[in-house]
Amino acid sequence: MGWMRRVTRAAAHRDESSARTHPAGADAAAAPGADAAAAPGAATPAAPTGTAVVVGGDALVGAPGPDGDRVPGDAGRPLLACTDLTKRYGDRVAVDGVSFSVGRGEVYGLLGPNGAGKTTTIKMVCGLLPPDAGTVSLDGREPARDAAARARVGYVPQDVALYPDLTAAENLAFLGRLYGLRGTTLRERVAEALALTDLQARGGDRVGTYSGGMRRRLNIAAGLLHRPALLVLDEPTVGVDPQSRHAILGRVRELGRNGMAVLYTTHYMEEAERVCDRVGIVDRGRIVAEGTRRELVSRLGEQDRIELTATGDLADLAEQCRALPGVERAAVTDRGVRLLTSDGRRVLPALLEAADRSGAAIDSVEVAEADLEAVFLHLTGTALRE
Amino acid sequence: MRVLAVAGVALRRLVRDRTALLFMVVLPVVVILVVGASVRGFSTFRIGVVDLGAGPSGHDLVAALERAPGLDVRDYATAADAARAVARGQLATAVVLPAGMDRSLRAGEPVDVAVLAEQANSSEQAAAAQVAAVIAEQGGLVQAAVFATDQVAALAAGTDAYAANLARAAAVRPGVADVGVASEVVDAKATILPQGFSYSAPTMLVLFVFLNAVVGGAAVIQTRRLGMYERMAATPTAVSAVVAGETLAAVAIALGQAALIVGIGATAFGVSWGNPAAAAVLVALWALVSAGAGMLAGTLFRTPEQATAIGPSVGIAFAMLGGCMWPLAVVNEAMREVGHLTPHAWAVDAWTALIARGGTLATIAPQLGVLAAFAAGFLTLATVRLRRSLV
Ligand SMILES: Nc1ncnc2c1ncn2[C@@H]1O[C@H](COP(=O)(O)OP(=O)(O)OP(=O)(O)O)[C@@H](O)[C@H]1O
Numbered sequence: 103m104g105w106m107r108r109v110t111r112a113a114a115h116r117d118e119s120s121a122r123t124h125p126a127g128a129d130a131a132a133a134p135g136a137d138a139a140a141a142p143g144a145a146t147p148a149a150p151t152g153t154a155v156v157v158g159g160d161a162l163v164g165a166p167g168p169d170g171d172r173v174p175g176d177a178g179r180p181l182l183a184c185t186d187l188t189k190r191y192g193d194r195v196a197v198d199g200v201s202f203s204v205g206r207g208e209v210y211g212l213l214g215p216n217g218a219g220k221t222t223t224i225k226m227v228c229g230l231l232p233p234d235a236g237t238v239s240l241d242g243r244e245p246a247r248d249a250a251a252r253a254r255v256g257y258v259p260q261d262v263a264l265y266p267d268l269t270a271a272e273n274l275a276f277l278g279r280l281y282g283l284r285g286t287t288l289r290e291r292v293a294e295a296l297a298l299t300d301l302q303a304r305g306g307d308r309v310g311t312y313s314g315g316m317r318r319r320l321n322i323a324a325g326l327l328h329r330p331a332l333l334v335l336d337e338p339t340v341g342v343d344p345q346s347r348h349a350i351l352g353r354v355r356e357l358g359r360n361g362m363a364v365l366y367t368t369h370y371m372e373e374a375e376r377v378c379d380r381v382g383i384v385d386r387g388r389i390v391a392e393g394t395r396r397e398l399v400s401r402l403g404e405q406d407r408i409e410l411t412a413t414g415d416l417a418d419l420a421e422q423c424r425a426l427p428g429v430e431r432a433a434v435t436d437r438g439v440r441l442l443t444s445d446g447r448r449v450l451p452a453l454l455e456a457a458d459r460s461g462a463a464i465d466s467v468e469v470a471e472a473d474l475e476a477v478f479l480h481l482t483g484t485a486l487r488e
Numbered sequence: 489m490r491v492l493a494v495a496g497v498a499l500r501r502l503v504r505d506r507t508a509l510l511f512m513v514v515l516p517v518v519v520i521l522v523v524g525a526s527v528r529g530f531s532t533f534r535i536g537v538v539d540l541g542a543g544p545s546g547h548d549l550v551a552a553l554e555r556a557p558g559l560d561v562r563d564y565a566t567a568a569d570a571a572r573a574v575a576r577g578q579l580a581t582a583v584v585l586p587a588g589m590d591r592s593l594r595a596g597e598p599v600d601v602a603v604l605a606e607q608a609n610s611s612e613q614a615a616a617a618q619v620a621a622v623i624a625e626q627g628g629l630v631q632a633a634v635f636a637t638d639q640v641a642a643l644a645a646g647t648d649a650y651a652a653n654l655a656r657a658a659a660v661r662p663g664v665a666d667v668g669v670a671s672e673v674v675d676a677k678a679t680i681l682p683q684g685f686s687y688s689a690p691t692m693l694v695l696f697v698f699l700n701a702v703v704g705g706a707a708v709i710q711t712r713r714l715g716m717y718e719r720m721a722a723t724p725t726a727v728s729a730v731v732a733g734e735t736l737a738a739v740a741i742a743l744g745q746a747a748l749i750v751g752i753g754a755t756a757f758g759v760s761w762g763n764p765a766a767a768a769v770l771v772a773l774w775a776l777v778s779a780g781a782g783m784l785a786g787t788l789f790r791t792p793e794q795a796t797a798i799g800p801s802v803g804i805a806f807a808m809l810g811g812c813m814w815p816l817a818v819v820n821e822a823m824r825e826v827g828h829l830t831p832h833a834w835a836v837d838a839w840t841a842l843i844a845r846g847g848t849l850a851t852i853a854p855q856l857g858v859l860a861a862f863a864a865g866f867l868t869l870a871t872v873r874l875r876r877s878l879v
């Protein structure tokens with residue numbers, strides 16, 4: 103329970119805009135999890151990445167944000183810089199010229215649907231997969247070739263990777279040894295990682311006896327063991343109950359606040375909104391937009407997102423909706439149709455008529471303010487979760 | 489250090505695996521017991537002798553067979569009668585002594601002594617092997633006598649120098665029991681074979697250490713499928729250290745199992761493993777061969793289930809071909825050659841030389857060389873493939 107409480111607190115005092123503007127650079131060096139090389143004030147997570155990802159004529163990255171609140175120039179290099187990463191599997195381009203950077207103390211999210219190329223990107227970042235083109239630089243070093251660079255990265259794979267027939271502590275001790283930890287330090291770090299994920303009471307149990315959520319937490323603990331400068335989490339909350347998920351997200355935020363750079367992938371919009379300072383929206387191997395939540399959403403102007411929960415011919419319903427004035431986008435979701443409209447309330451009557459025409463039965467209608475889900479719909483014409 | 493960490497985890501996981509431990513320890517001991525008891529049960533072997541007019545040497549041979557421990561010798565009139573009795577299982581095996589054998593031997597001509605046995609039955613073949621060994625030994629005496637007679641005959645035209653020299657050769661028996669020479673004379677390609685536990689313990693060592701290693705290849709597949717190699721690759725650990733660690737663990741497991749079988753064989757079954765230095769080198773090389781084969785299996789099989797399903801069949805097939813189930817002395821020339829495509833045959837040959845013929849490092853050097861080549865080949869292939877398949 104300990105870490106649940108801590109996490110709740112961390113989440114409660116979260117202030118997104120301040121986190122974005124002052125990315126915890128000052129307390130980075132003092133924090134236990136901090137990267138020793140991080141000089142105070144050097145962290146400029148929102149610094150221009152030098153990549154211009156142009157979507158529909160809008161340059162969303164590469165130029166100072168509209169608020170002018172970024173630190174321009176090259177005073178502080180980001181900890182992780184990926185440039186034009188490309189990976190092909192046969193004819194399929196899994197990752198297509200992806201560039202982004204993550205600063206110290208920043209939580210950067212890659213948000214995208216299944217198959218968008220998130221895992222492939224992360225494997226290239228961690229040096230597990232050689233890119234066909236592009237470079238990965240961790241403080242000027244390449245993890246694929248440089249063991250010292252890998253030593254500063256904590257990798258939390260999408261699928262839990264642990265020995266089920268060993269205890270949690272044994273698993274952690276093994277991985278700790280591979281990170282060069284020994285003796286008392288190793289024992290301390292194992293205990294610390296177990297405590298951090300609230301597993302200290304079960305450290306002596308075999309992982310095979312763990313619940314799915316506990317395994318996920320241990321999977322994360324294994325990535326934290328050596329106090330990495332960069333923590334890379336690949337969809338760490340899949341299959342985790344809401345309580346544990348809440349806890350994990352809170353923990354990640356806290357690590358970011360304490361100066362750790364975090365690269366976080368997810369296909370859950372709420373997670374990206376809650377945990378990430380900046381988000382790169384990934385679709386079909388490309389980053390189609392990048393920025394803080396506020397920046398991304400402000401691109402949409404005064405648009406509303408409408409969720410129709412419906413049954414019937416959803417594809418036809420979406421088609422009918424698209425033809426309506428004021429409807430910018432309409433995409434089928436697993437429960438109905440998601441729309442992006444210039445004025446939600448004004449379109450509603452027409453929507454209901456359209457539903458009538460297509461013979462779909464509408465169960466509920468929800469009008470929400472623009473969010474990342476709406477941004478994704480705007481950029482790709484599809485729903486994040488289909 | 490990271491190599492040791494990788495090896496340590498592999499060993500720790502093995503210790504946790506009760507089934508694997510059972511197969512490693514208990515099964516070999518049980519099989520050594522069973523096979524050893526049955527190969528020792530020579531007292532129940534009834535053998536037939538068909539004397540087609542072989543003369544005095546034939547009588548000597550029959551006498552030698554009767555002296556041999558655990559052989560019950562019966563006379564048969566014709567080869568057909570004896571063959572029928574073998575086919576019906578009334579005889580374990582039968583020996584046919586050709587007419588004029590004595591004359592041919594004195595003249596130094598090769599003689600064919602037929603040993604009849606059912607190919608399918610391993611205990612009959614064990615009996616046949618023992619008979620062949622007696623014949624070969626007798627042949628050694630005969631050849632020594634012929635040699636001595638030739639020498640003496642040049643000096644003086646002795647009356648029956650051959651008979652005297654045969655007796656003299658028998659008196660200095662240990663010095664002339666060179667079976668390789670003997671087999672040329674009587675055309676029975678037999679060697680002196682270890683019996684009882686002295687046969688079953690080393691052959692089962694060869695069989696089980698290899699089989700266990702191949703099945704153990706499943707651990708490598710499992711580790712890969714768990715995503716652990718990928719996780720290891722994300723640490724500062726070099727892929728070569730991971731490969732070295734896994735190999736080290738496989739060798740340690742094979743060595744441990746071999747040491748256990750040697751220990752149990754020596755203490756519980758009274759097996760004398762021969763020249764200690766030679767035996768140690770042989771055990772070590774066999775551990776390397778087995779570990780290499782196991783690692784290779786780990787890269788060839790896709791799923792752990794494949795390894796546990798196919799591994800034992802491969803291990804047992806190699807063991808059969810290589811003379812772990814019955815001595816290769818009892819199979820035909822072609823099968824013997826095929827058998828020597830497996831490392832098992834070379835290992836069993838080396839053990840036979842060590843245990844039954846007091847061999848030394850020098851004696852088994854050729855076999856050790858072949859085994860070293862097998863080990864190097866397996867390990868190199870496995871390393872190359874493992875490096876590629878780790879992530
Ligand atoms: N080893 C591989 N061989 C062939 N294609 C692959 C391989 N790995 C990934 N791909 C393809 O690359 C694309 C991107 O996959 P990736 O795993 O990076 O997506 P993802 O964004 O992580 O998706 P998810 O949310 O489902 O985890 C997909 O089309 C996938 O089929």
Ligand SMILES: [Mg+2]
Binds near residue numbers: 220222
């Ligand atoms: Mg993925």
